[in-house]
Amino acid sequence: MNQLSKRRTMGRVSGENAVIEVAWLYYHDGLNQKDIAEAFGISRATVVNYLQEAREKGLIRITLAAPAFTTHRLAAELCRRFGLTAAYVVPDEGTTQEQQFMRVVRGAALWLPELLAPGDRLGVAWGRTVFDLAAALERHDIADMTVLQLVGSMATPYGFTAEACSTRLAQRLGARCLNLHAPAILSSADLAAALRAEPIISRQLAGIETLNKLLFSVGTILPDSHIMSAGLATQADLDHYVAAGAAGVICGRFVDAGGRAIPGPMEARMIGIPMERLTGLPMGILVTPGKDKVEASMAAIRGGYVTHLVTCTTVAEALLSAAG
Incomplete structure (x- = not known):
């Protein structure tokens, strides 16, 4: 069972855990917003909001090499x-x-x-x-x-x-x-x-x-x-x-x-x-x-x-x- 399939078995998540899960899948596992939305049964707009919240809370850092x-x-x-x-x-x-x-x-x-x-x-x-x-x-x-x-x-x-x-x-x-x-x-x-x-x-x-x-x-x-x-x-x-x-x-x-x-x-x-x-x-x-x-x-x-x-x-x- 691949990682995305495993995520589908988890059901819905909410709160900060959802923000962290979505951020991990998007930035570390390289999944797109559509696949993440389907995995958690949420809309793509919600995925976008979670990613924005992760940036605002400082949970992720996006940098470009010098x-x-x-x-x-x-x-x-x-x-x-x-x-x-x-x-x-x-x-x-x-x-x-x-x-x-x-x-x-x-x-x-x-x-x-x-x-x-x-x-x-x-x-x-x-x-x-x-x-x-x-x-x-x-x-x-x-x-x-x-x-x-x-x-x-x-x-x-x-x-x-x-x-x-x-x-x-x-x-x-x-x-x-x-x-x-x-x-x-x-x-x-x-x-x-x-x-x-x-x-x-x-x-x-x-x-x-x-x-x-x-x-x-x-x-x-x-x-x-x-x-x-x-x-x-x-x-x-x-x-x-x-x-x-x-x-x-x-x-x-x-x-x-x-x-x-x-x-x-x-x-x-x-x-x-x-x-x-x-x-x-x-x-x-x-x-x-x-x-x-x-x-x-x-x-x-x-x-x-x-x-x-x-x-x-x-x-x-x-x-x-x-x-x-």
């Missing part, structure tokens, strides 16, 4: 043109801006565990991209790993504060978390200097400089950018840096088109990792989910912050076009 995205023509061209170690390019044809964003974030969440190793000290920036990436990440346990908060805290209206990003990511990776218990920016340079000299903060600042890998997204220089909405920069600050040639924001610092930090009124008042510690790392993972970040992403690539890039086809084409 080479499907890292060997993509555009991924290979990005590596060749920009000297990257690897690129992960997801398709985005026919997607809305939000759908495009989520595809890139989920792609980054799928690829990230493959890029990490026991003993890594992963420095993370802040923002919606990193926060949602952590939410999409499956639980892993990477031995002796530490996640480092690279920028101090800020009052953001969105919930994805720097400490929330690093803490959530550490929880997903089964890692220790080293948070930076200080504001991202102070009202005066003297106050910032005094705070950096505090033994607790001094030790934390020294700790975050031990990173060997970096996970980040870039910020834009638009008036509605996160650095503005979080209160790190004022309109006067933004105007100053734009006039000085700012092309984007990396870890709360304005950089020019070549990825160089721009001197200005904010630097002496900020608490966070020095920009020079973010270049030349063994791995810098940049996640770029939208065309609004093309200019800033180009700056990060030129500045030597990036070895690995996660993006979508539309952004990949825009990056290659911007490179000339």
Whole structure:
């Protein structure tokens, strides 16, 4: 008696057992929806509903192997043109801006565990991209790993504060978390200097400089950018840096088109990792989910912050076009 015949002898099942049975037959045994419906005496619509319920409850995981995205023509061209170690390019044809964003974030969440190793000290920036990436990440346990908060805290209206990003990511990776218990920016340079000299903060600042890998997204220089909405920069600050040639924001610092930090009124008042510690790392993972970040992403690539890039086809084409 084959497996399908055996299922027919079982009669009807209900509740979560039915969801599990249907999911097993469909995904593991390779049966089609029609045969499953006949085996259990249910409609095909019910089978579809059971499969959807299984996905929503997290009972099944559907993934595509990384080479499907890292060997993509555009991924290979990005590596060749920009000297990257690897690129992960997801398709985005026919997607809305939000759908495009989520595809890139989920792609980054799928690829990230493959890029990490026991003993890594992963420095993370802040923002919606990193926060949602952590939410999409499956639980892993990477031995002796530490996640480092690279920028101090800020009052953001969105919930994805720097400490929330690093803490959530550490929880997903089964890692220790080293948070930076200080504001991202102070009202005066003297106050910032005094705070950096505090033994607790001094030790934390020294700790975050031990990173060997970096996970980040870039910020834009638009008036509605996160650095503005979080209160790190004022309109006067933004105007100053734009006039000085700012092309984007990396870890709360304005950089020019070549990825160089721009001197200005904010630097002496900020608490966070020095920009020079973010270049030349063994791995810098940049996640770029939208065309609004093309200019800033180009700056990060030129500045030597990036070895690995996660993006979508539309952004990949825009990056290659911007490179000339």
